[in-house]
Amino acid sequence: MPSIRAPASKQTATLQVAVKCRPLTDSERRRSRHIIQVIDDKNVVVLDPDLSKDYLELIQNRTKERRYSFDHVYAPGCSNADVYKNISSTIAGVVQGLNATVFAYGSTGSGKTYTMVGTHSDPGLMVLSFRTIFDLVKKDDSKDTFEVSCSYLEVYNEVIYDLLEKSSGHLELREDPEHGIMVAGLRSIKVHSADKILELLNIGNSRRKTESTEANSTSSRSHAVLEITVKRKQKGQYGSQVLRGKLALVDLAGSERASETNNSGQKLRDGANINRSLLALANCINALGKQNKKGLAYVPYRNSKLTRILKDGLSGNSRTVMVATVSPADDQYHHTTNTLKYADRAKEIKTHVHKNIGHLDTHVEDYKRMIDNLQVEVSRLKMELAEKEHQLSVKPTEKAADNELSWLNILSQETGENVQERINLQKALFELEETNKRNRMELQHLDDAIARQQVNDKDSAVLQALTSRRQVILDNIRDNDEAGY
Numbered sequence: 001m002p003s004i005r006a007p008a009s010k011q012t013a014t015l016q017v018a019v020k021c022r023p024l025t026d027s028e029r030r031r032s033r034h035i036i037q038v039i040d041d042k043n044v045v046v047l048d049p050d051l052s053k054d055y056l057e058l059i060q061n062r063t064k065e066r067r068y069s070f071d072h073v074y075a076p077g078c079s080n081a082d083v084y085k086n087i088s089s090t091i092a093g094v095v096q097g098l099n100a101t102v103f104a105y106g107s108t109g110s111g112k113t114y115t116m117v118g119t120h121s122d123p124g125l126m127v128l129s130f131r132t133i134f135d136l137v138k139k140d141d142s143k144d145t146f147e148v149s150c151s152y153l154e155v156y157n158e159v160i161y162d163l164l165e166k167s168s169g170h171l172e173l174r175e176d177p178e179h180g181i182m183v184a185g186l187r188s189i190k191v192h193s194a195d196k197i198l199e200l201l202n203i204g205n206s207r208r209k210t211e212s213t214e215a216n217s218t219s220s221r222s223h224a225v226l227e228i229t230v231k232r233k234q235k236g237q238y239g240s241q242v243l244r245g246k247l248a249l250v251d252l253a254g255s256e257r258a259s260e261t262n263n264s265g266q267k268l269r270d271g272a273n274i275n276r277s278l279l280a281l282a283n284c285i286n287a288l289g290k291q292n293k294k295g296l297a298y299v300p301y302r303n304s305k306l307t308r309i310l311k312d313g314l315s316g317n318s319r320t321v322m323v324a325t326v327s328p329a330d331d332q333y334h335h336t337t338n339t340l341k342y343a344d345r346a347k348e349i350k351t352h353v354h355k356n357i358g359h360l361d362t363h364v365e366d367y368k369r370m371i372d373n374l375q376v377e378v379s380r381l382k383m384e385l386a387e388k389e390h391q392l393s394v395k396p397t398e399k400a401a402d403n404e405l406s407w408l409n410i411l412s413q414e415t416g417e418n419v420q421e422r423i424n425l426q427k428a429l430f431e432l433e434e435t436n437k438r439n440r441m442e443l444q445h446l447d448d449a450i451a452r453q454q455v456n457d458k459d460s461a462v463l464q465a466l467t468s469r470r471q472v473i474l475d476n477i478r479d480n481d482e483a484g485y
């Protein structure tokens with residue numbers, strides 16, 4: 001028997017999109033022009049720095065500015081606390097059993113880490129969020145009891161690591177029918193104060209892969225996800241129930257163009273992997289953004305670990321905030337307009353929010369999951385131990401055999417990864433086929449309705465609407481078919 005009750009009602013929410021423009025850095029101030037004008041708290045204009053276009057624009061009578069509107073726009077003088085003011089109610093919902101996701105999206109050096117983590121004098125959205133959670137728990141005057149726990153992971157080169165483990169092994173994603181995507185073996189630590197989470201956040205950040213790149217001296221080379229779970233136990237007249245809210249705070253690695261960075265070797269490979277998952281994210285945003293207007297589009301979540309982890313935040317049970325970060329420097333124009341293009345599409349994304357209500361037997365599920373995680377951990381430790389013991393007992397003459405063995409290990413690991421990849425592809429194809437099956441059904445209904453209109457009603461406006469909808473669905477089927485190749 002599933003312990004989480006089917007929600008009585010789901011509410012549709014629209015992804016909240018904010019744009020934050022950072023100030024010019026000292027070195028940029030010497031060499032760059034400021035090309036962003038924040039008109040008011042919802043509108044921003046980006047000036048095209050390419051002066052050679054002046055004449056062309058003039059004769060085409062087109063403006064050289066691009067204007068965008070978002071839920072919120074923050075000028076360079078705004079602090080992280082200013083951004084937080086507009087999302088604090090979303091964070092507060094976590095204490096009431098609702099899920100929330102906040103992610104920063106932008107090119108390298110645009111201010112994502114500054115926004116999410118912040119500094120001592122300007123704490124970021126991660127720090128402000130868990131302060132709110134503990135304030136609300138402390139101020140709560142009901143008889144409810146609370147349990148707050150925290151996990152912190154990074155996705156680096158398409159591999160998941162636990163940032164709260166000193167030497168974390170590779171972690172795998174699992175699909176739990178009840179809880180969705182889970183990371184097997186990820187530590188979740190119970191915390192009793194905001195200071196404790198801050199301590200864990202700092203420890204995790206010190207383990208995070210960062211590098212000095214041409215574009216940013218402390219560039220994040222991995223995507224980091226801090227997850228805070230609040231379990232609220234309520235004792236009522238007829239028994240107890242548990243509300244479980246989950247907050248995912250995401251600091252993405254910076255996208256960059258290989259041609260701009262002068263990176264080579266490992267840095268170049270990192271960049272390619274970072275771009276691969278960011279491209280997958282952009283493709284998901286694209287597909288979800290047009291879903292509303294264009295019927296069912298295939299959403300390629302399975303193309304990267306990052307998009308699988310963010311799936312709930314992008315379309316499932318979550319109130320979600322995207323903070324698009326941009327630099328005002330003229331040499332960042334293409335990055336800025338690219339970020340704003342995706343931010344603009346993200347405004348169309350809908351999620352479906354409901355409270356996570358469980359009864360006390362939810363604990364049984366928790367224990368099952370904990371045992372599951374512990375088993376993964378135990379088998380990992382056993383393997384490490386066996387490997388160490390083996391290394392200690394190997395004599396020099398056995399070195400060759402040992403090399404052979406490690407080669408075989410690598411081969412078997414790679415085979416395992418290949419099999420997993422094929423399973424993922426198979427699942428993706430299955431989802432694609434399902435989407436198209438539903439699109440074809442709608443097409444059939446539309447054809448029937450068009451035929452009826454042509455014979456009976458002959459209302460030209462309705463006929464036109466049906467025909468254009470039919471075209472949209474056909475386009476969609478074609479797009480989806482292309483995605484399947």
Ligand SMILES: Nc1ncnc2c1ncn2[C@@H]1O[C@H](COP(=O)(O)OP(=O)(O)OP(=O)(O)O)[C@@H](O)[C@H]1O
Pocket residue numbers: 021022023025076078106107108109110111112113114115216218219220221252253254255325
């Ligand atoms: N609002 C701000 N006020 C002052 N400085 C800022 C602000 N936002 C960002 N910066 C500065 O800009 C630089 C780049 O910021 P940050 O490291 O946050 O970028 P990023 O988008 O996380 O980059 P990457 O993707 O490469 O990790 C840093 O020196 C940071 O201190």
